[in-house]
């Protein structure tokens with residue numbers, strides 16, 4: 124399933140002027156085992172155009188394997204499709220300071236700029252469950268009041284936010300949302316890995332899959 128070119132162009136136009144670069148399409152089948160909603164692509168993704176193909180992606184693929192799935196089985200997307208960056212300085216080995224771009228979390232305005240793209244995918248990708256990876260993806264779907272630390276590993280059945288003109292409104296349709304941590308969370312806090320593994324067991328049971 125790929126969003127129409129005209130919609131992708133609308134996303135590119137909407138986000139121009141913000142400190143972001145590149146554009147990565149969501150990817151996967153129209154009838155996936157699950158749909159995954161991340162935050163935004165990073166440097167690797169905008170170079171090769173494949174969502175979750177960098178460091179976080181390697182972790183994500185291990186998580187998928189734990190629930191008996193591969194990249195080909197799932198639809199992968201994110202709240203924002205361009206890489207949000209900030210300029211920073213890095214000291215080289217020889218002591219020279221070079222300016223470089225660092226990843227950062229997308230802002231509410233950037234998320235809004237790409238909201239019609241995710242709305243289209245939610246409507247057109249027929250997934251039994253949408254896995255929200257981290258707070259950005261989670262809040263884009265179920266509202267700003269939710270915290271991944273509080274609701275991870277528990278299925279939420281209910282409406283999701285959809286952009287209507289320039290305001291988010293709740294969908295009439297109800298969806299199954301499964302929140303868990305973004306794979307990058309584990310780079311900063313190794314204890315999160317255990318929590319993710321527990322969440323994945325719940326997800327696996329829900330999907331009724333057995334990897335043995």
Ligand code: URA
Pocket residue numbers: 160161162163164165168173174175176177179180201
């Ligand atoms: N994080 C995301 O949310 N998406 C990617 O593609 C990579 C990292």
